[in-house]
Amino acid sequence: MTLKTLITNLNNPIFLVDASGVLYSQSGFLPAAANTFTFLQSKGPTYLATNNSYHYVNDIICNIKKAGNINLDPKNVISSGHGLAQDSHIASILHNKIVYFVGPDSAKHYVLDAPVKGLTNILNNATAIVLAGIHESDFKTILDKISPIAKENKSLPIICCNKDHYIRVANGLQPVVGHFASQLEDMIGRPLIWFGKPLDNFSLLVKNQLNKHSLTPTKNTLFFDDNLENVVSMQTYLGISGCWIYKTGIFYKENIANLLKKYGKPTYALSSFNLDEAFLVLE
Incomplete structure (x- = not known):
């Protein structure tokens, strides 16, 4: 068949x-x-x-239209980045927090959709850290910067909103944010807060989104x-x-x-x- x-x-x-x-x-x-x-x-x-916490919804829509000539309503995009605002547990953690965001500027909208107090470029001022996207060329600098502060402040929440460790590229596999976030866990000796497939929290996000559309x-x-x-x-x-x-x-x-x-x-x-x-x- x-x-x-x-x-x-x-x-x-x-x-x-x-x-x-x-x-x-x-x-x-x-x-x-x-x-x-x-x-x-x-x-x-x-x-x-x-x-996908690297691209916000409007970018995703534009990209698939340009590359594949696919027309898709923004309401029909369910991204792991949405978990920051739409997952009740993670949204409660981010409530009124000053967030140090790691990822492209366009993806900051996922954080700004959440009930945060604001964003900061100064890591020492942050009351939460969100990992949305890390380039392979930058990961060591980023992890070396975050790990000592995370070790010192064990109550500082660190959220990674993409569980993917690799994506397929032409010549093999390319490590992405989940891979580097997992390395950070090992460096600081405590678990991060995760959102995305294959976790149940992503499945719940999907269910809730379908229910909103009476499905x-x-x-x-x-x-x-x-x-x-x-x-x-x-x-x-x-x-x-x-x-x-x-x-x-x-x-x-x-x-x-x-x-x-x-x-x-x-x-x-x-x-x-x-x-x-x-x-x-x-x-």
Whole structure:
């Protein structure tokens, strides 16, 4: 059975689609991905569900329009950056805090949507730290700057709003903010506060967003992601169907049997986000 056949036969479907590794890589949109996304939009409510704290919603919308000619309502973007304002636990931590923000200027809007007192460029003045994006070339400087202050002030909350450790690039994998935030945890000897897939807090964000649109996730809700752990987590927490995209994302070199043993089975598996692809038969 192909993806197109499945989609055509679903009753009242809802579609949730990851971005990097499914729609595109650092080299641009993947073949057939834009056409597949547009087809989904014609069949039911379609959302981008992404660990993305590096780009704010308006940038995400512009990027996929420019690169893939996809028209998407901002309300149909569910980003891990939204957790800063929309997750009740994290929003309560950030309430009235002065935040030292690590990430691009455009992504600061995720913090400014939260109930913060304001932002500061002076780390010693901060009452909270948010990690949204770190370049590989800058990580050592940033971590060496934050770690002594975090060690001294053990009550200083440090939030990372993207659990991704790597994204797929042309020649392999590129480390991103979650990878460096995990290193910071080791340096300071205490856990950070995390938001994003595969955690339940992201699944709850998705559920709440769908509920706002009078939608309820069911088995006819189909979630596409290149990270198998994310797929299994979302399908388990929300009771939906997950589709693992296994060749164009971060696990492209991994043994499939070993991954299934480690993370569990998705409902479906496809080599790429392509309507004409046939599903992999999972043993």
